Amino acid sequence: MEALKNRILSDGQCIGSDIIKVDSFLNHQIDVALISEIGKEIARRFSAKEINKILTIEASGISIAFATAQSMNGIPVVYAKKGSPATIVEGVYRTEVTSFTKRAVSAVTVSKKYLSKEDNILIVDDFMARGEAALGLVHLAEQAGAKVQGIAIAIEKEFQGGSEKLRQKGYEVLSLAVIASIEDGHITFR
Amino acid sequence: MEALKNRILSDGQCIGSDIIKVDSFLNHQIDVALISEIGKEIARRFSAKEINKILTIEASGISIAFATAQSMNGIPVVYAKKGSPATIVEGVYRTEVTSFTKRAVSAVTVSKKYLSKEDNILIVDDFMARGEAALGLVHLAEQAGAKVQGIAIAIEKEFQGGSEKLRQKGYEVLSLAVIASIEDGHITFR
Numbered sequence: 001m002e003a004l005k006n007r008i009l010s011d012g013q014c015i016g017s018d019i020i021k022v023d024s025f026l027n028h029q030i031d032v033a034l035i036s037e038i039g040k041e042i043a044r045r046f047s048a049k050e051i052n053k054i055l056t057i058e059a060s061g062i063s064i065a066f067a068t069a070q071s072m073n074g075i076p077v078v079y080a081k082k083g084s085p086a087t088i089v090e091g092v093y094r095t096e097v098t099s100f101t102k103r104a105v106s107a108v109t110v111s112k113k114y115l116s117k118e119d120n121i122l123i124v125d126d127f128m129a130r131g132e133a134a135l136g137l138v139h140l141a142e143q144a145g146a147k148v149q150g151i152a153i154a155i156e157k158e159f160q161g162g163s164e165k166l167r168q169k170g171y172e173v174l175s176l177a178v179i180a181s182i183e184d185g186h187i188t189f190r
Numbered sequence: 191m192e193a194l195k196n197r198i199l200s201d202g203q204c205i206g207s208d209i210i211k212v213d214s215f216l217n218h219q220i221d222v223a224l225i226s227e228i229g230k231e232i233a234r235r236f237s238a239k240e241i242n243k244i245l246t247i248e249a250s251g252i253s254i255a256f257a258t259a260q261s262m263n264g265i266p267v268v269y270a271k272k273g274s275p276a277t278i279v280e281g282v283y284r285t286e287v288t289s290f291t292k293r294a295v296s297a298v299t300v301s302k303k304y305l306s307k308e309d310n311i312l313i314v315d316d317f318m319a320r321g322e323a324a325l326g327l328v329h330l331a332e333q334a335g336a337k338v339q340g341i342a343i344a345i346e347k348e349f350q351g352g353s354e355k356l357r358q359k360g361y362e363v364l365s366l367a368v369i370a371s372i373e374d375g376h377i378t379f380r
Contacts (some may be wrong), residue, residue, distance in 0.1 A: 001212070023301065023304075024303070024304070027271065028271065028300075028304060029266050029267070029301075029303075029304040030252075030256065030259075030266060030267040030268070030269070031264075031266060032256060032259040032264040032265065032266065032267060033264040035256070036260060036264070058248065058249035058273075058338045059248035059249040059252060059269065062220075062249060062252045062253055062256075063253070063256045065250055066220065066222060066225070066252075066253045066344070067257055069220075069222040070222055070226060074221075074222040074223040074226070075222065076219050076220060076221060076222065077219070077220040077222060077253070078218065078219045078220070079218065079220070081218065081249075081360055091279065093380065101271070110218075111213065111218055111219075113214070114213075114214070114218060114219040115220075176269055
């Protein structure tokens, strides 16, 4: 998606060779017009699939998931919640996710009320690095017996292997901007 | 707002006399059509004010803030981040907020890059109880020298005094559903 790639080039900040900060438009300050367009594009690319619910993870996936759902006839969004790994909560599906950027493990949960075997899920998130968050969401959907129809990501750092891992498991992965490398502050898209 | 009140009555779950769970449509599963309508209504009610940015707090404020911004010509949304009170981060405005429902203190931060004295802010959140989160967001805006043009809340529990506190400080507070009391599982709106 050209508008997103151009924005990453103009406003993204490279940190070392594996982190790119996009908090001016994606995950702290939100460019509402751009995120609305991202949602439209994801909806368009998955229009051939039967999808009745979007699954994302708090907090930075929410705006993209919401915009996507608006372009998919207002289907519901469910966002998984992060908490302390030690907290036991009843009535939830639970998995653990290691954040690449934060280098911390979180328990991630979804209420059993909001995922079921009748659901055809599209997983949506802002970033994919090693695929930990998406794999966690897949794991939650599997526990519920829900079918994962695809995984849509705004920005993928391909060199960290996440999408490869998910495709090997048989999932369709759509990334709107695929970063092949970050070198000396210079971003190369695939 | 009638649609929201009706939804609270049909789907809200009362817990004791001071908590109402609305995670089936507002803060875990999101009813995208309803939240889009909430955003439109907030935008309509503040249409006479000069507002160039929406400030909210992760995670449950994000969808409402995003929908509101869409109806305000796509102005940016900034969401404050919650973290451990002990974590020191450079380059941020910082305050502390005690969550009524979670009974925990969080540090709440916004990057100095995304709030400034040129900003005319609308604060948006899903819930108001004792007003802690909104007061925290006001405090962040004040640190930046930004002007708070108003505070918009989806569901207010009036009996917990938050909006009264904020109005006494001179802020305009709009709540789309104002709960006067919760007694024996029965909700009374003002």
